[in-house]
Amino acid sequence: MEDLVSGLLAGKVRSLAKAITIVENDLPGKREILQRVYPRTGNAYLLGITGPPGAGKSTLTDKVIAHLRGRGKTVGVIAVDPSSPFSGGAILGDRIRMQQHALDDGVFIRSMATRSHLGGLAKNTVDVIHLFDAAGKDVIIIETVGVGQDEVDIVRIAQTTVVVMVPGLGDSVQISKAGVMEIADIFAVNKADRDGAEKLVNELRAMLEMVKSEIKPEIFRTVATDGVGIEELVAGIFAHGRRVEESGLVAKKRCLQAENELKAYIYDMIMERITSLGGYDEIVRQVAAKKLTPMTGVEKLFAGLGIAQEE
Amino acid sequence: MSKKIKVLIAKPGLDGHDRGAKVVSRALRDAGMEVIYTGIRQTPEQIVATAIQEDVDSIGLSCLSGAHNKLFPKVVSLLKEKGADDVLVFGGGIIPDEDIAGLKQAGIAAIFLPGASTEETIEFIRKNVKTA
Numbered sequence: 470m471e472d473l474v475s476g477l478l479a480g481k482v483r484s485l486a487k488a489i490t491i492v493e494n495d496l497p498g499k500r501e502i503l504q505r506v507y508p509r510t511g512n513a514y515l516l517g518i519t520g521p522p523g524a525g526k527s528t529l530t531d532k533v534i535a536h537l538r539g540r541g542k543t544v545g546v547i548a549v550d551p552s553s554p555f556s557g558g559a560i561l562g563d564r565i566r567m568q569q570h571a572l573d574d575g576v577f578i579r580s581m582a583t584r585s586h587l588g589g590l591a592k593n594t595v596d597v598i599h600l601f602d603a604a605g606k607d608v609i610i611i612e613t614v615g616v617g618q619d620e621v622d623i624v625r626i627a628q629t630t631v632v633v634m635v636p637g638l639g640d641s642v643q644i645s646k647a648g649v650m651e652i653a654d655i656f657a658v659n660k661a662d663r664d665g666a667e668k669l670v671n672e673l674r675a676m677l678e679m680v681k682s683e684i685k686p687e688i689f690r691t692v693a694t695d696g697v698g699i700e701e702l703v704a705g706i707f708a709h710g711r712r713v714e715e716s717g718l719v720a721k722k723r724c725l726q727a728e729n730e731l732k733a734y735i736y737d738m739i740m741e742r743i744t745s746l747g748g749y750d751e752i753v754r755q756v757a758a759k760k761l762t763p764m765t766g767v768e769k770l771f772a773g774l775g776i777a778q779e780e
Numbered sequence: 781m782s783k784k785i786k787v788l789i790a791k792p793g794l795d796g797h798d799r800g801a802k803v804v805s806r807a808l809r810d811a812g813m814e815v816i817y818t819g820i821r822q823t824p825e826q827i828v829a830t831a832i833q834e835d836v837d838s839i840g841l842s843c844l845s846g847a848h849n850k851l852f853p854k855v856v857s858l859l860k861e862k863g864a865d866d867v868l869v870f871g872g873g874i875i876p877d878e879d880i881a882g883l884k885q886a887g888i889a890a891i892f893l894p895g896a897s898t899e900e901t902i903e904f905i906r907k908n909v910k911t912a
Binding site: 482483486487489490494496552553555556557558559560561562564565568571572577578579580582584 | 783784805806808809810811812813814815816817818819822825826829830832833834835862863864
């Protein structure tokens with residue numbers, strides 16, 4: 470474990486890869502790795518790329534990687550794809566679009582399956598980000614699963630969230646809906662050479678006129694397959710990062726991230742203790758049979774832990 | 781929590797016939813495995829770099845161009861070079877019977893020919909991967 474962590478901190482590919490496996494699968498050693506790695510995190514720029522399936526997220530990511538490499542930045546990529554709700558298996562295919570970087574030592578790409586975690590990310594994505602960060606990657610790109618409307622976890626993690634849109638997916642009412650549309654720091658209107666792209670840009674603009682946030686999202690047109698608009702997009706991403714830095718929102722965002730991480734650990738820890746006590750399955754059955762309300766069920770479980778519920 | 785079996789399905793060489801690779805990928809997915817698919821025309825170097833970053837348990841190579849005798853052993857030797865020879869390598873495609881012994885000797889653990897059932901492949905992987 471000692472070797473693994475020091476290898477990881479030195480940026481060794483295999484150490485990082487093995488450490489990710491441990492952390493992703495909650496294998497023994499996870500806690501020790503994260504404890505040692507945490508103090509070395511906080512230096513990477515976290516970039517989220519999200520949007521509907523087929524919008525071109527992976528192709529855009531590929532081109533953004535190339536551009537970042539041109540700027541001399543090292544890049545880590547976490548590409549999330551869905552797990553089958555039936556078999557638990559997954560086909561992780563985002564890499565297909567990024568294989569030109571397979572032999573570049575400055576790029577490390579890792580695929581993750583959601584494993585039925587909701588919100589657009591895989592369960593242990595945040596922990597894996599810490600490993601990339603400690604291994605010295607300058608920019609970490611998190612490509613979410615193809616999201617529809619409400620998968621907004623990425624915004625709690627990334628410094629800048631790019632929502633990739635394409636023409637032809639719906640009318641202006643879709644754009645006004647809550648959820649994914651609200652989390653964009655930047656809109657990339659991809660496949661901008663297609664019919665309807667101008668209309669989409671105009672509709673986004675109209676929507677943004679009503680946005681009251683301190684930093685208004687910018688819109689960029691891209692044709693990822695041809696590399697069109699990527700330079701402007703990357704410049705826009707870093708410009709957004711600087712504005713966030715200057716506005717003092719960074720501290721707020723960091724606190725939000727820290728709180729979410731704590732909450733996740735609190736949940737895991739309490740669940741672990743509750744399920745290890747026994748009787749959990751029986752309470753689930755009683756609630757299912759309507760013999761107990763969920764509230765009474767929780768009180769019983771907490772009583773087992775020695776935590777009394779105040780009235 | 782048991783670790784999921786992670787498999788890289790890769791197509792080395794220049795042929796573009798990826799139906800078989802995709803069928804195997806889906807079968808493994810339906811068997812509960814996590815499958816990385818990297819598309820056609822990959823070099824052995826790309827395949828090995830991908831396998832190491834993804835820390836896969838197994839690599840399935842598909843080749844229908846006739847270049848298997850060169851490309852499959854190259855993948856195995858590169859894995860060895862990188863200290864990742866614990867990865868289980870198997871192959872499939874249009875491969876003449878007389879080539880199979882040589883490929884096995886070169887470290888390809890199994891060859892699945894046209895007509896092989898996906899269950900055979902699944903069973904083989906489950907039995908032979910070294911999961912942590």
